[in-house]
Amino acid sequence: MMNHIVPEFEADEDYLFRELPKKSTMGGDEDIMELLWQNGQVVMQSQNQRSVGNKKPEIRASMANPEIRSSVVEEETGPSDLFMHEDEMSSWLHYPVDENSLEGYLYSNDLLYPTPPSSAHLTTASTSPPPPPPSVTIPPPRPPVPQFRRVEGESGQPKYTNFLHFSRPNKGRTPQLGPASTSKLPPALKPSTVAESNDTPAAEALESRVSRVSDKAPTVSAANIGGGGNMSGVGAAGTSSAGRELETCELSVTSSPGTGGSGASASVEPSSQPPPPPTDDRKRKGRDTDDTECHSEDVEFEYPDAKKQSHGATSTKRSRAAEVHNLSERRRRDRINEKMKALQELIPRCNKSDKASMLDEAIEYLKSLQMQVQMMSMGCSMVPMMFPGVQQYMSPMGMGMDMGMNHAIVPYPPILPGSSLPNPAAAVAAAAAQLGQRFPVPGFNMSPPVTIMGGPAASQAANLSAPMMSSFPPHNQNQPRAPNFADPFQQYLGLHQTQLPHPQNQGGMPPIATNKPSSSKDPTNQTG
Amino acid sequence: MSNRRPASSTPRITDEQIIELVSKLQQLLPELRNRRSNKASASKVLQETCNYVRSLHKEVDDLSDRLSQLLSTIDNDSPQASIIRSLINQ
Numbered sequence: 164m165m166n167h168i169v170p171e172f173e174a175d176e177d178y179l180f181r182e183l184p185k186k187s188t189m190g191g192d193e194d195i196m197e198l199l200w201q202n203g204q205v206v207m208q209s210q211n212q213r214s215v216g217n218k219k220p221e222i223r224a225s226m227a228n229p230e231i232r233s234s235v236v237e238e239e240t241g242p243s244d245l246f247m248h249e250d251e252m253s254s255w256l257h258y259p260v261d262e263n264s265l266e267g268y269l270y271s272n273d274l275l276y277p278t279p280p281s282s283a284h285l286t287t288a289s290t291s292p293p294p295p296p297p298s299v300t301i302p303p304p305r306p307p308v309p310q311f312r313r314v315e316g317e318s319g320q321p322k323y324t325n326f327l328h329f330s331r332p333n334k335g336r337t338p339q340l341g342p343a344s345t346s347k348l349p350p351a352l353k354p355s356t357v358a359e360s361n362d363t364p365a366a367e368a369l370e371s372r373v374s375r376v377s378d379k380a381p382t383v384s385a386a387n388i389g390g391g392g393n394m395s396g397v398g399a400a401g402t403s404s405a406g407r408e409l410e411t412c413e414l415s416v417t418s419s420p421g422t423g424g425s426g427a428s429a430s431v432e433p434s435s436q437p438p439p440p441p442t443d444d445r446k447r448k449g450r451d452t453d454d455t456e457c458h459s460e461d462v463e464f465e466y467p468d469a470k471k472q473s474h475g476a477t478s479t480k481r482s483r484a485a486e487v488h489n490l491s492e493r494r495r496r497d498r499i500n501e502k503m504k505a506l507q508e509l510i511p512r513c514n515k516s517d518k519a520s521m522l523d524e525a526i527e528y529l530k531s532l533q534m535q536v537q538m539m540s541m542g543c544s545m546v547p548m549m550f551p552g553v554q555q556y557m558s559p560m561g562m563g564m565d566m567g568m569n570h571a572i573v574p575y576p577p578i579l580p581g582s583s584l585p586n587p588a589a590a591v592a593a594a595a596a597q598l599g600q601r602f603p604v605p606g607f608n609m610s611p612p613v614t615i616m617g618g619p620a621a622s623q624a625a626n627l628s629a630p631m632m633s634s635f636p637p638h639n640q641n642q643p644r645a646p647n648f649a650d651p652f653q654q655y656l657g658l659h660q661t662q663l664p665h666p667q668n669q670g671g672m673p674p675i676a677t678n679k680p681s682s683s684k685d686p687t688n689q690t691g
Numbered sequence: 692m693s694n695r696r697p698a699s700s701t702p703r704i705t706d707e708q709i710i711e712l713v714s715k716l717q718q719l720l721p722e723l724r725n726r727r728s729n730k731a732s733a734s735k736v737l738q739e740t741c742n743y744v745r746s747l748h749k750e751v752d753d754l755s756d757r758l759s760q761l762l763s764t765i766d767n768d769s770p771q772a773s774i775i776r777s778l779i780n781q
Contacts, residue, residue, distance in 0.1 A: 502737035
């Protein structure tokens with residue numbers, strides 16, 4: 164996201180201003196001197212002096228501009244952000260989810276489930292606020308080898324294709340880098356099968372290389388290291404963890420631009436460079452061979468490579484930038500895809516392969532979960548005070564349901580002093596029934612609530628249903644995509660006396676038409 | 692991902708749709724909702740969703756435990772008990 168913002172930000176005047184304020188502090192004035200550039204001209208001005216009155220507002224404006232603009236850019240990337248998201252989304256949306264690639268991501272599932280962050284510190288340092296647990300999965304012995312990539316950058320020929328070797332997520336523990344990387348890496352790093360056992364020797368080898376490489380590490384790379392290239396244990400190519408490390412470096416790298424946009428392109432670029440052996444195997448020229456060894460996905464990189472070689476150095480920059488962009492795009496896509504898969508796994512009985520419908524289900528499930536939690540917490544607080552009482556809490560209950568449906572869990576006051584038994588209970592039961600319908604759990608017994616509602620509480624239930632019914636049509640309209648959620652509930656309410664809601668399975672949610680007598684399996688009578 | 696297939700097997704799902712879904716999801720997420728809601732990237736939204744779902748699961752479990760405890764304290768034949776049971780069994 165920020166990558167898009169950062170380039171736009173480069174307005175000369177302001178950029179300069181941003182860049183050099185530190186240098187500009189001149190004068191031993193007590194006042195803070197600000198050296199401001201405006202349109203190439205330095206306009207010195209003290210903070211306290213308002214002498215440069217007319218220019219000040221401009222300067223202030225221009226000074227504020229960068230911040231404003233950045234924020235504006237960020238803000239208006241509300242819509243434009245969405246636009247970017249559009250592009251982003253279209254790319255990852257339409258990009259077929261590669262089972263193979265994601266499998267590796269999810270295999271360890273460390274990405275998605277918090278793992279003991281033994282190596283958490285490695286990546287999390289720089290990454291954005293939610294450092295994904297994935298970044299943690301790097302085994303401690305794996306030395307941070309960001310320099311590898313930088314070496315590549317230095318050579319001036321970022322080996323994206325090689326990087327893709329490593330970007331290929333591991334299937335299980337056997338990295339697919341095996342065949343591909345053999346050519347690139349010294350035998351010490353012979354990957355895959357011996358991966359686990361090779362960890363140590365590989366680590367050592369890496370370490371040695373790291374030390375060698377570190378000398379030539381450019382400043383950019385330094386920033387990168389700090390920036391979270393730590394875990395770009397991409398250097399640890401040959402090992403099984405390489406894939407995961409790669410992911411993490413992907414995550415960290417791509418998130419670091421997100422955090423500060425700090426040299427986003429720079430951070431992306433080095434990250435895209437795989438850690439081939441520093442000294443030898445500079446088979447940059449042999450990019451074609453790299454391509455051939457690359458997985459099919461790397462086909463796209465063949466074009467820029469061909470272009471580069473055919474057009475010479477002039478086009479290399481452009482195509483390199485394009486490659487970088489493609490690479491970052493792809494990594495972004497992969498990240499999103501893997502998250503989608505993770506989400507899919509969290510959602511029970513989600514058999515949708517379609518992203519949009521999966522998101523739909525996720526939304527519904529999330530809502531139902533929120534509702535469930537809300538109901539349960541209400542039930543918890545209700546139990547101690549369930550006694551026939553006032554009915555005046557119907558509307559709050561209805562509103563609570565309303566809000567609960569519409570927004571996230573509203574902190575509904577759990578304490579309902581004097582709440583009557585049937586009403587809150589009925590509300591809870593009704594909600595519970597509905598929740599059960601959407602995501603039914605075996606064994607869900609619906610009769611008691613129905614009984615409660617169908618008994619003498621009929622009047623109360625009617626009262627209860629009234630506000631709810633009134634509150635629901637809007638819901639229905641507001642959530643056209645969630646008919647499953649609202650409709651059964653409405654029908655349930657409508658037929659509360661005679662209906663026994665039938666636990667529905669997913670997929671279609673046929674309207675509740677079963678008219679089982681409420682007393683059919685009624686263990687507890689209202690009279691009881 | 693062998694080749695770059697612009698429109699994969701999925702029917703033309705509009706980007707608008709996806710964006711809308713993601714923003715809806717974002718609205719549901721307590722964290723992302725409070726900030727300027729248009730800031731979150733799809734990846735972040737998805738991540739937050741996963742986290743949130745997991746936390747909700749955990750909360751449901753906790754509440755189930757509590758409810759079952761409560762269940763033991765009250766009369767088993769009471770309507771409350773059945774309600775609680777229904778809640779737990781969801």
